[in-house]
Amino acid sequence: MNKTPKKQQPPFRHLQDIAEELDKCAQCGECRSVCPIFESLEWEKFSARGKVALTRSILSGQIELTPAYEKVVQNCLLCLACVENCSSGVRMDHIILAARNQLKEEKGLPFFQRMFHQLLLLKRGLIDFLAMGGSASQYLLFKRLPRKSGLKRRFPLPMVEKERYVPALVFRPFRKRMPRENRSLESKRTILFFTGCLVNYVNPHIGKALVKVLNLFKTDVIIPKHQHCCGAPAEVGGDRETVRALARKNLDTLFEGSFDIITVCASGGYMLKKIYPDFFTPEDHYYSKALSVASRTYDISEYLVNKIGLGEIKKHLKKPPADRITYHDPCHLARGQGVTKEPRQLLQAIFGELYVEMPMADRCCGSGGTYGLTHRSTSVQILNKKTENIISTGADIVTTGCPGCMIQLKDGLKRHDKDQSVFHVIELIARQLSYASDPKPQQKNFSSNKT
Amino acid sequence: MAFSLLNKLVDIFGVEHVTDAKEDLITYSYDATRTTYMPDAVVSPKTIEQITLLMQFANTYKVPIIPRGAGTGYTGGALASSGGIVLLMDRFNQIVQIDTKNMYAVVEPGVVTAKLHTAVEKKGLFYPPDPASLNVCTIGGNIAENAGGMRAVKYGVTRDYVMGLEVVLPSGQVVRTGSKCIKDVVGYDLTNLFVGSEGTLGIVTQAILKLIPLPQSRQTMTAAFPFIHMAADTVVDIIANRVVPACLEFMDNHCIRAVEKHLNVGLSKEAEAFLLIEVDGFKSELSNAMEIMTSICKENGATDIQVAKNETERLKLWEIRRSISPALSGLPIQGDGEDIVVPRTRIPDIIKKMEHICDQYGLYAINFGHAGDGNLHVSLVEKNGPVAAEKVAAASTEILKETVRLEGRIAAEHGIGIVKKEKIGLNIDPPTLDLMKNFKRTLDPNHILNPGKIFSFSDD
Numbered sequence: 001m002n003k004t005p006k007k008q009q010p011p012f013r014h015l016q017d018i019a020e021e022l023d024k025c026a027q028c029g030e031c032r033s034v035c036p037i038f039e040s041l042e043w044e045k046f047s048a049r050g051k052v053a054l055t056r057s058i059l060s061g062q063i064e065l066t067p068a069y070e071k072v073v074q075n076c077l078l079c080l081a082c083v084e085n086c087s088s089g090v091r092m093d094h095i096i097l098a099a100r101n102q103l104k105e106e107k108g109l110p111f112f113q114r115m116f117h118q119l120l121l122l123k124r125g126l127i128d129f130l131a132m133g134g135s136a137s138q139y140l141l142f143k144r145l146p147r148k149s150g151l152k153r154r155f156p157l158p159m160v161e162k163e164r165y166v167p168a169l170v171f172r173p174f175r176k177r178m179p180r181e182n183r184s185l186e187s188k189r190t191i192l193f194f195t196g197c198l199v200n201y202v203n204p205h206i207g208k209a210l211v212k213v214l215n216l217f218k219t220d221v222i223i224p225k226h227q228h229c230c231g232a233p234a235e236v237g238g239d240r241e242t243v244r245a246l247a248r249k250n251l252d253t254l255f256e257g258s259f260d261i262i263t264v265c266a267s268g269g270y271m272l273k274k275i276y277p278d279f280f281t282p283e284d285h286y287y288s289k290a291l292s293v294a295s296r297t298y299d300i301s302e303y304l305v306n307k308i309g310l311g312e313i314k315k316h317l318k319k320p321p322a323d324r325i326t327y328h329d330p331c332h333l334a335r336g337q338g339v340t341k342e343p344r345q346l347l348q349a350i351f352g353e354l355y356v357e358m359p360m361a362d363r364c365c366g367s368g369g370t371y372g373l374t375h376r377s378t379s380v381q382i383l384n385k386k387t388e389n390i391i392s393t394g395a396d397i398v399t400t401g402c403p404g405c406m407i408q409l410k411d412g413l414k415r416h417d418k419d420q421s422v423f424h425v426i427e428l429i430a431r432q433l434s435y436a437s438d439p440k441p442q443q444k445n446f447s448s449n450k451t
Numbered sequence: 452m453a454f455s456l457l458n459k460l461v462d463i464f465g466v467e468h469v470t471d472a473k474e475d476l477i478t479y480s481y482d483a484t485r486t487t488y489m490p491d492a493v494v495s496p497k498t499i500e501q502i503t504l505l506m507q508f509a510n511t512y513k514v515p516i517i518p519r520g521a522g523t524g525y526t527g528g529a530l531a532s533s534g535g536i537v538l539l540m541d542r543f544n545q546i547v548q549i550d551t552k553n554m555y556a557v558v559e560p561g562v563v564t565a566k567l568h569t570a571v572e573k574k575g576l577f578y579p580p581d582p583a584s585l586n587v588c589t590i591g592g593n594i595a596e597n598a599g600g601m602r603a604v605k606y607g608v609t610r611d612y613v614m615g616l617e618v619v620l621p622s623g624q625v626v627r628t629g630s631k632c633i634k635d636v637v638g639y640d641l642t643n644l645f646v647g648s649e650g651t652l653g654i655v656t657q658a659i660l661k662l663i664p665l666p667q668s669r670q671t672m673t674a675a676f677p678f679i680h681m682a683a684d685t686v687v688d689i690i691a692n693r694v695v696p697a698c699l700e701f702m703d704n705h706c707i708r709a710v711e712k713h714l715n716v717g718l719s720k721e722a723e724a725f726l727l728i729e730v731d732g733f734k735s736e737l738s739n740a741m742e743i744m745t746s747i748c749k750e751n752g753a754t755d756i757q758v759a760k761n762e763t764e765r766l767k768l769w770e771i772r773r774s775i776s777p778a779l780s781g782l783p784i785q786g787d788g789e790d791i792v793v794p795r796t797r798i799p800d801i802i803k804k805m806e807h808i809c810d811q812y813g814l815y816a817i818n819f820g821h822a823g824d825g826n827l828h829v830s831l832v833e834k835n836g837p838v839a840a841e842k843v844a845a846a847s848t849e850i851l852k853e854t855v856r857l858e859g860r861i862a863a864e865h866g867i868g869i870v871k872k873e874k875i876g877l878n879i880d881p882p883t884l885d886l887m888k889n890f891k892r893t894l895d896p897n898h899i900l901n902p903g904k905i906f907s908f909s910d911d
Contacts, residue, residue: 025482025615028523028587028778029482029521029523029584029588030586030587032587033565034586042495042541042542043478044478044479044522045474045475045477045478053477053481054478057477062473062477063474063477063493087776087780088776088777089780189485
C-alpha cells in the first residue's frame with residue numbers, strides 16, 4: 001500500500017502551480033458525503049467542492065483574497081477523507097496547502113502562528129528549556145485531573161472551556177530521560193526512533209513502551225538526540241520555509257546509517273514518508289535523502305506486523321486480557337500512510353473477540369493538528385460524533401496510533417463523562433507482553449484468536 | 452441583490468440563513484454540469500411558512516426561485532440560469548416516520564438518499580431507487596428529477612415509490628397529493644405530476660415513500676462477450692427465463708478498455724460487451740437463478756464468466772463497475788454526455804449507430820449503463836486531437852435523433868434541465884408540449900419557479 005513517493009515535478013507553491021489539480025474536479029459533490037466539516041457546518045463552501053470553486057475563482061480573478069475566502073481555506077482538517085473518496089483523484093490537500101501558502105505570502109501569518117513557527121526552529125536545548133518552564137508553571141493555570149494524566153483549567157481562560165481536557169507537559173522530555181542507545185539482550189537489528197513532539201513533551205509512556213517492546217524482540221532502539229518537530233504544524237499553516245528548514249535538520253539526523261525509522265505519531269510518519277520528498281526539487285541533494293528516509297520509515301504497527309511478525313508477538317503474550325478494545329484510525333495513518341490493517345491485526349491477535357470495530361472508525365476525530373485550537377466549536381461537534389461512535393462499541397479501552405488524536409479522544413470521553421481509557425496501540429501491546437524479568441510467562445492462551 | 456430586498460429575506464429567514472456574499476454565491480452557482488450561473492442570493496428555510504412567504508416575495512418582485520438539493524444534477528436543474536434566489540432544502544432533513552407494518556416512510560426532501568437506505572434497511576425494509584450519487588443526493592432532488600439507478604430493471608425508479616407529497620405551489624399555497632394507501636383513486640393523480648417536474652411546479656416539503664421488504668440475500672456474476680449482440684440476447688433470455696436481476700449493468704468495448712487500463716484486473720480488451728449481473732431474493736432461490744444465468748451466458752457465447760462465491764469476491768466484481776467514473780475522468784471527454792434510453796433489445800443497434808456517427812466527427816463514444824432497462828450513459832471522446840464544440844453538439848444531436856428513431860427517449864434519469872431543453876421536441880410533439888406548458892402557466896403564471904428549465908416559453 002505504501003508506494004515510495006516519486007514526485008518528479010517541483011513542489012507546488014501557489015494556486016497557479018496546481019491549476020491542473022483544480023481542473024480535475026468534476027463537481028460531482030461526492031466529497032459532501034465524507035467531509036466532517038461540511039457535515040457540521042452545512043454550507044457548500046465548506047465542502048471540498050465548494051473550496052475548489054472558490055480557489056478557482058481566486059485564480060480567475062472573480063474574487064480577491066477576502067477574509068471570507070480566508071476563513072473557508074483555513075477551515076479544513078486536512079483529514080484526506082475527500083481525497084480518498086474523490087473519483088477524479090483531486091488532491092484537495094495540495095489545493096488547501098497551496099491556497100494557505102499563497103495567503104501566507106501575500107498577507108502574512110497571524111502573529112501567534114508566526115511566533116509558534118519560529119519557536120519550532122529554535123535550538124533543541126532552548127525548546128526543552130521552554131517546555132520545562134511550561135511544565136513547571138502549568139499548575140498555576142491548570143489543576144490536575146484525578147486519575148488522569150491531564151489537566152483542567154483553574155479559572156476562565158481564553159480558548160479553554162471549563163471542562164476541557166488539557167494535556168500536561170512533562171518536566172523532563174522523553175529524549176532527555178532516555179539514553180541514545182537502548183540495546184536489547186540479543187541484538188538482531190537496529191532502528192532509529194523518530195519520537196515526535198507529543199511523545200517527547202507530553203506522553204513519554206508511548207516512547208518507553210516502544211523501546212520496551214522492540215528490545216524484547218531483539219531490536220536495538222537508537223533515539224537520535226538531534227530530532228526536531230516534523231513540521232506538520234507549519235505545513236498545515238502553509239509555511240513552507242519553516243517546514244523545509246525542519247525537514248533538512250531531520251533528514252540530516254535520520255539519513256545516517258541505513259537503519260529503519262520508526263514513528264508512533266501518525267502525522268510525523270506521514271511527513272517523513274509522503275511530504276518531505278515534495279519539498280525538494282530533484283536537483284537538491286536533500287531530495288534523495290528524503291526519498292531514502294521515506295522508503296525506510298514505518299509506523300510501529302507496520303513494523304511489528306511486517307518485520308517482527310504476529311507469530312513472534314503471540315509467543316510473548318501474557319495472561320488473557322478482559323478488556324473490550326476498539327480502535328480509532330488517525331487520518332494521517334489510515335489515509336496519509338495507508339496503514340489500517342496492521343493495527344487491527346495486532347489488536348485482534350492480542351484481544352481476539354474482545355476487539356470491536358467502531359462505526360466509522362476512520363472518521364476524523366476533529367483534532368486535525370491545530371484545528372482543535374483554531375476552530376474549537378466545529379472541532380467539538382466532530383469530536384462528539386466520534387465519541388458517540390466509541391461509546392456505542394461498549395469498549396473499555398480506545399486505542400489509536402496518534403498522540404494528537406489521543407488528546408482529542410480523552411477530551412471527548414471526558415465531555416461525555418465516560419471512564420474509558422485511551423492508549424496508543426504500542427502502550428497496550430507493551431502491557432500484554434511478558435518480559436524476561438516477569439515471573440513465569442504463560443503461553444498459548446489465545447487459541448480463539450482470529451486475525 | 453438590492454439591500455431593501457435582502458432585508459425582506461432576512462426578515463423571513465433570519466440573518467444566519469440568508470446570504471448574498473460572493474463567496475457563498477459562487478458555491479451555489481454550479482452542479483455536476485460544466486456550466487455556472489451566479490444566483491443573486493441564497494436562502495435556507497426551516498419551515499413551510501418561510502417557503503410560502505418566499506413564494507409571495509418572488510411573485511411580488513418577479514424574482515426566480517431555484518430549489519436545490521445537493522447540487523449533483525447533470526442537466527442544470529439546480530442552476531440559477533436566469534439569476535434569482537437559490538432555495539436550499541438542506542435543513543428539511545428529517546426522516547419523520549418509518550412505518551414497518553404498512554411499509555412506508557415519511558421524509559423531508561433534504562434527507563440524503565443513502566441515509567434513508569441505511570435507516571430503512573436497519574428495520575428490514577428496502578427503498579430501491581439508487582442513483583449513482585446516492586451518498587450525496589437528496590430525496591427532494593430524486594423526486595424532482597425522477598431519479599433512476601441500477602436497480603430499475605427489477606424495481607423501477609423513484610416515481611414508483613412516491614405515494615404522496617406535500618408541496619408548496621408557486622402561489623405559496625400548500626397542497627397535499629396522494630396518501631399512505633396502496634389503493635387510492637380519489638381525484639387526479641397529482642403526485643405523478645410533481646415527480647420529475649424538475650422543480651418547476653412546486654417545492655416538495657414532505658414525501659410519503661413506499662418501502663418493500665429487504666431481499667434476504669444477493670449474488671453477483673460478470674460475463675464478457677466477444678460481440679455485443681450476444682450480450683443483448685443474454686439480457687433478453689435471462690428475463691424470458693423468469694429471472695429478473697436486480698442489476699444488469701453494461702460496459703461497451705471502449706469502457707472496458709478504459710476500466711482495464713485503470714484497474715488492471717485482466718478484462719479482455721477484445722470483448723465488445725461486459726455484463727455485471729446481480730440477483731437478489733431468498734438464498735434458496737438464488738443458486739438456481741445463478742445456474743440459469745450462467746448457462747444462458749454460455750449459450751450466448753460469453754467468453755469469461757465470473758461468479759462471486761463470497762462477499763469479498765462480490766465486492767471485487769463491483770469494483771469493476773464502480774471504477775468507471777475514475778477510469779473515464781482522465782479522458783478528453785467532450786460535451787455534456789448523453790443519458791439515452793431505448794427498448795433494451797435495441798442497445799446493439801444504437802451502439803453501432805453511435806459508432807458510425809462518432810466516426811464522422813473524429814470522436815468515439817464510451818458507453819456504459821443499465822442494460823436491463825435500456826439506459827445508456829454516453830461520453831463522447833476525442834479520437835485524435837481536438838474537435839470543435841459545434842461538431843460535438845452536431846454528433847450529439849444525431850445520436851439523439853437516432854435514439855428517437857429506435858423508439859427511445861433522449862433523457863432517462865438525468866432530466867432535461869437547461870442542457871437538453873432545445874431537444875425536447877424530438878420526443879414530445881407540439882400538442883403534448885403545449886399541454887405541459889399550460890400546466891406550468893396555470894401553476895406559475897409569473898414564471899418564478901425554476902424558470903427556463905425543461906422548455907423555453909416563447910412569450911417569456
